[in-house]
Amino acid sequence: MSILVGLHAFLGEAGALAFFLVFISLLSPSEASIRRARVAACWGVIFLVGSWMIGGWHYLTDYALVVKPVIKAGPFPWAHLVMTETKEHVFLFLPFLAVLTWGLIKRYQGELVENRNARTAVLVLAVFIVLIAFAMAGMGFIISSGYRAALEASAL
Amino acid sequence: MKMNSKALIIATVGVIWLIVGMTLLTELSVPFKDLLVRFAGHHWVGKSLVAVIAFSGIYLLSQDKEESADVLKGAYAVVGSVVLGGLIIFSFFLYSFVAG
Numbered sequence: 001m002s003i004l005v006g007l008h009a010f011l012g013e014a015g016a017l018a019f020f021l022v023f024i025s026l027l028s029p030s031e032a033s034i035r036r037a038r039v040a041a042c043w044g045v046i047f048l049v050g051s052w053m054i055g056g057w058h059y060l061t062d063y064a065l066v067v068k069p070v071i072k073a074g075p076f077p078w079a080h081l082v083m084t085e086t087k088e089h090v091f092l093f094l095p096f097l098a099v100l101t102w103g104l105i106k107r108y109q110g111e112l113v114e115n116r117n118a119r120t121a122v123l124v125l126a127v128f129i130v131l132i133a134f135a136m137a138g139m140g141f142i143i144s145s146g147y148r149a150a151l152e153a154s155a156l
Numbered sequence: 157m158k159m160n161s162k163a164l165i166i167a168t169v170g171v172i173w174l175i176v177g178m179t180l181l182t183e184l185s186v187p188f189k190d191l192l193v194r195f196a197g198h199h200w201v202g203k204s205l206v207a208v209i210a211f212s213g214i215y216l217l218s219q220d221k222e223e224s225a226d227v228l229k230g231a232y233a234v235v236g237s238v239v240l241g242g243l244i245i246f247s248f249f250l251y252s253f254v255a256g
Contacts, residue, residue: 056200059200060198060200077253082246082249082253086245086246086249089203089245090241090242092203093172093175093241096171096172097234099164100164100165100167100168103164104159104161104164104227104231106159107158107164117225117226118227120228120231121230122231124231124232124235125231125234132238
């Protein structure tokens with residue numbers, strides 16, 4: 001199994017944790033916690049873009065040449081045909097959601113204490129990013145399981 | 157540079173639906189898939205690049221719009237687009253698999 005998979009997953013989950021920190025920081029906003037949220041969101045964008053790049057690298061190399069044909073020939077071809085196909089496209093939403101959230105924090109940073117509308121918007125987006133990122137991890141697990149099942153079936 | 161929240165939201169919703177559209181079109185239209193491959197070497201890389209260019213372009217074109225007082229409504233529009241767009245993508249590939 002390629003190290004790229006581990007790095008992709010690590011960066012994705014680091015991005016999720018960064019936006020979880022955004023969410024926690026803005027539940028009771030203060031000047032310090034808003035600054036912390038802005039920095040966390042920036043790191044979240046960097047981690048998710050990194051996960052995008054590394055995931056894409058793996059997808060175009062090891063996954064395309066080795067993993068995909070094995071899964072498709074195995075007992076659970078839907079692990080690629082449904083799960084990977086969905087994941088590789090839904091994942092594309094994440095970096096833009098991250099940039100949006102960071103952008104809103106930057107735009108409203110001086111007002112987030114008293115502007116409940118803007119603060120709630122950032123909270124909703126931050127927690128949504130966390131949920132989507134963890135859904136990506138779940139799909140990744142299903143895909144990896146499909147690969148493992150196919151290897152085991154061919155070994156028996 | 158002051159960010160424009162309305163432009164950010166319009167760009168995000170726009171790019172989400174562009175990704176959904178490109179995803180379906182890639183599966184249904186060989187010429188479109190070939191166009192993405194010619195553009196970027198691989199259809200998924202092509203979609204990624206088109207999405208980045210479109211997001212930037214839509215934001216720049218929208219940044220003079222007057223900001224809405226209700227940015228939460230925009231956030232819900234984004235969440236709704238992701239949920240619906242994601243369901244469309246998942247359902248499409250599930251149907252394609254089941255239908256063989």
